[in-house]
Amino acid sequence: MLNVDIRHDFPAIRLNIRFEAPEGITVLLGRSGSGKTSVINAVAGILRPREGKISLGERVLQDSARGAWLPPRERNLGYVFQESRLFPHLSVRDNLLYGARRRGLGIPAEFQELLQLLDIAQLVDRRPAGLSGGERQRVAIGRAMLAQPRMLLMDEPMAALDEARKAELLPYIERLSKGRNVPVLYVTHNIAEAARLADTIVVIDGGQVAASGPAGDILADPEVAPVLGVRAAGAIVQGRVVQVHGDGLTEVAVDGGRLYLPGCDAAPGESIRLRVEAQDVMIALERPVGVSALNILPVTVSAVKSGQGPGSLIQLANGGMRLLARVTKRSEAALGLRVGLPCYAVLKSVSVAREGLHRVGGDRPG
């Protein structure tokens, strides 16, 4: 459990950040320049905020009221910096093992596995100078992980990586977080990545926490959407696989009904997380006929957020499930959308983006 409550002034921006990150993966989301790196630096002990308190479980990392301050080296965190910061005079191997050696550990058991996973086995004898951007970033990820940290801080670690690599690495990070109980503080501006990984999401805007809480709640919050960019708005839906049909469609039970997903390789009984982008949800007052009859859920309007542009965001709920829908203001008026209105959410099974598909509690090798 990480507790952050800090205030700090930069010439151009004032940071005032307070959030709690329970176990698991906490994603800091926010636009460029909003203060994400500054927060993670404060947790790492690299930025010493003017005032505030940071604690990780029982350990107080900083408490300006009591003058307490733990230097970075004693915080035992693994930090993947936004700009890699490899040691230029050390080989890739020595970079990777730097933390383990400083902490007096031998070569960690997962060294070889991680080399494979990061596809850097062929680089170990080289020095950082000639590495490509992505290679540097992969080595930096490995370096932080091999330090056997108590907590992992990752500042846009995947920004330079291709989808294939990313797809292999994300499950590894999940395993680390859930399997080994290493909490992760993860900065990204990619909402799909956040939806994929996050247990908790903290949205930062202009140096302030715009919202924070469980990933599902935050992503379905229409108030948060404008901060992240309306384009990227979408909700996370928890479901359980009921059956895999012969035609390849997977039937998933969610609050309010059943969804049918193509190309999902989950087994019956498994819990999965689905991401439904707001732009993929239509609202109908009557159960539509003749359109895709597969994924239609009865819902109630639970929140309405009219933006400055031509669009509105409508939150739709059924039990614990929440969806976001993006509609035009004209539609909003035409349909008379208001909180409490019962209606139907129309979504295509395939609107469940692949990247947002996520096994909860799964622990297979990546």
Place this chain on the structure above:
Amino acid sequence: MLNVDIRHDFPAIRLNIRFEAPEGITVLLGRSGSGKTSVINAVAGILRPREGKISLGERVLQDSARGAWLPPRERNLGYVFQESRLFPHLSVRDNLLYGARRRGLGIPAEFQELLQLLDIAQLVDRRPAGLSGGERQRVAIGRAMLAQPRMLLMDEPMAALDEARKAELLPYIERLSKGRNVPVLYVTHNIAEAARLADTIVVIDGGQVAASGPAGDILADPEVAPVLGVRAAGAIVQGRVVQVHGDGLTEVAVDGGRLYLPGCDAAPGESIRLRVEAQDVMIALERPVGVSALNILPVTVSAVKSGQGPGSLIQLANGGMRLLARVTKRSEAALGLRVGLPCYAVLKSVSVAREGLHRVGGDRPG
């Protein structure tokens, strides 16, 4: 028209790259470490390949056979480096205007517009040292663009940017390329970004060109998919808006039929580009009934690529339109899929990813 034909040896990898980039935006796609930055460096004149020839239109940039070599400063290119490379001793303003000043131009007319677009107006008097990762990258983009280059080289320029910013910048790059006729060589590992931007795609793998050609052809080529990562495979479909229906669905004519798209704000008559991911396409031997009846297109199997994993990639064609479908090997066998087989592609209207939606020839302010 950029012509590249180079060979160069690094200790760990041999580059042998040959491609042509016609007008417009050419995207270099490839995994980390495949050689993308090296190629762009060769075009910029930063890497001097052992042998080869590079020409841009009439101008020969390098011709090792004739010993010709144009130094970087005379190539008149704008290069957005992977690692920003801002001048630490200059203010953001002086960084931005560096190229214009060197080339004896005044403050370019688009200076203010670009400051707004990149959201860096408030940074102009600061120095690079305190900037956030995304801020640095935005300044670097501005710096390259303001040098009024003959060609723009961009090495993963958006990697550090949030979706909102990206969504504003991508159209600007398109306008620059099409409106002002500045060719762009754009490196990315993000296939959606490539699909959104590319006129031409060059896929690089292990220092070699794995495929190159018009974006639609390359993305629909099942042979290319494994290089890029099967997860990300998908085709681009050209269409023309026929009608916007009262229920918000936009009807788009494509070769082989009509598609219905929600939430698309294009006007009738406009040409648009749609992206259909392979995992969102199902194949049916009979026209399905009871499923989404909206987006079903009669097609013929035009290529089959069985991968090493459990999946196969099937290319489906109708006229000039090509789709990719990802199916399991079992399905492939069960359906007896082979080249020439007529069948139906079932795709949900919403599977047309928002990011892949692209106005062709549109020129609105970002």
Place this chain on the structure above:
Amino acid sequence: AEPIRVFAAASLRDVLDEAAHRWAARAGTEVVPVYAGSGTLARQIAAGAPADLFISANTAWSDWVLGKLNKPAPVRSIAGNRLVIVVLAPGGNTGEESITPALFGPRIAMGLVEAVPAGIYGKQALEALGLWQELAPRVVQADNVRGALAFVAAGAASSGIVYQSDAAAESRVAVAARFPETSHERIVYPAVLLEPDRAGPFLEFLSSSEGQALFASFGFLPVQAGSG
């Protein structure tokens, strides 16, 4: 009139400053003394330095200069000196007979015995007295007399072999003994008159009884006019 440039051995500084001062008052001609090691000055004169008069600390360098000049130049000694043994004050006497190894203590400061005039004379004297073999290991050599004197004044050396003129000016040392004048070559300061028209009268002044008295008052030995 143009000032007279006198290139003089650095150890002559005090007395020549005073002489220059008096001459300027007397003749209305400024005398600009230029002090450095005799060898340095000699080389500069040979290289064309604008010197009117050269006063060397030994005949080796005055002879050398004469050899390099392409015209004859008059030379005369304008002062002499005595070689003395100094120890840290208080202490010492001024006898000549009592020069024994014990008098020198464990460390003897001298000028460079192969290069600096006072060192060369000192070595000659010790050899003449039959002490060199025994004392040589105790000798520490400085780059000029002044350095040797400083070793004694600082207490780093137990004794030093310096000029009487130096000993007179340093209050922290006392003269323990004087070498017999016969134990070494005669110590003279030869003056080479490079520009007789300009510096001749000043040289005459130095050789005059007033000039010689001045030298004597700074601890030098006067010389008979016309000798050297």
Place this chain on the structure above:
Amino acid sequence: MSGLGAEEWQVVWLSLKIAGVATLFSLPLAILTAFALARGRFRGKALLNAIVHLPLVLPPVVTGYALLLLFAPNAPLGAFLQDQFGLTLAFRWTGAALAAGIMAFPLMVRAIRLSLEAIDPGLEVAAETLGAGRGAVFATITLPLMLPGILAGLVLAFAKALGEFGATITFVSNIPGETRTLPIAIYSYLQVPGQEAAALELAYVAVAISLAAILLSEWISARVARRLGGQDAER
């Protein structure tokens, strides 16, 4: 320091002039040499490097003597400069500046070279792609980024030039008002017993001057460092 007479002030002023001229005039050449040594690939680079270091290795008197042999009015080079350009170095303050400059040269070159070698070549490359020619890259990128080294070089060289004694007195002698610098004046005082106080007074002046120069340079380089900014300056 209230005790400084007109003659002493003259010595101070002359020393400042000589050290200042020596330092400023050798700067461009030092930058050039640092460049050649850091970036150049040519035969004889090791030799150039050795020559630059020579004044450090040799006893100053030898350097002064060599200068005397080269630039004396009777020497071919000295006569040539005299005839062709009316430039006399021997026994002039200009010669003192030359001697001081040469003695300080290796210090200046090293400092500048170190700074030069610490510059990320990627920045110069970036400037080139933005259309900067060699000269412009140098003037707008390399030179400003070399500032810490240039400043350090200037301070070292100025201090060294201020303290230079052996080569100066050997080459240009000890002529009051022309070549009698602070160290030479101090030496002259030290040559005569009992003048330690006067020597000490001048030594104080030398220390005060160099302290001022050092403070000035630290102030400037703090500003330069602030401009370049630190990665984690906020910590």
Place this chain on the structure above:
Amino acid sequence: MSGLGAEEWQVVWLSLKIAGVATLFSLPLAILTAFALARGRFRGKALLNAIVHLPLVLPPVVTGYALLLLFAPNAPLGAFLQDQFGLTLAFRWTGAALAAGIMAFPLMVRAIRLSLEAIDPGLEVAAETLGAGRGAVFATITLPLMLPGILAGLVLAFAKALGEFGATITFVSNIPGETRTLPIAIYSYLQVPGQEAAALELAYVAVAISLAAILLSEWISARVARRLGGQDAER
């Protein structure tokens, strides 16, 4: 150089020993001082800086004289060292090394400091987050990255120590086999008419030694630079 006799060889060997000891022993202190000046925030920093530069500004004789006053056997400090540690400096080669080390110190400090200031503090911070304590950060990150400056400092200091004359002879005199270094021998020859050839011969030896030192250091620093790699080394 075939003409070197046993006595000359002794001089050469002694000079090497003195310059080597001076350089190596002052290195740790120079690193410490460079650190204090580059990173420290304390009162009297400017003063420390000025003191470090003093040997450059003052005529060497003054420095030598000051050392003599401090370390003579009957000076308080000299007596203390003698009694407590049996360490005699005056008139010993150790004293010559001390003098040479002090004269070379400012050069070494500056070079090291420049390199130190060019290090990206982000790397040290990264090492800290990986659990490195202050000492470990220094030993594994800062020190290796300072290598170019340390090398440059060593070369400069060695060259200077090899050429030091004024402070050395004033402090420890000229004792054959103990304190008679190359510059002192050269000076002695130059003081006697007609011995220029012998002086020149020794000067050649000095030049040869420093050339060798410079070549060695350049070779090492080329290796260091290769290790650190250049951004666009391939161009």
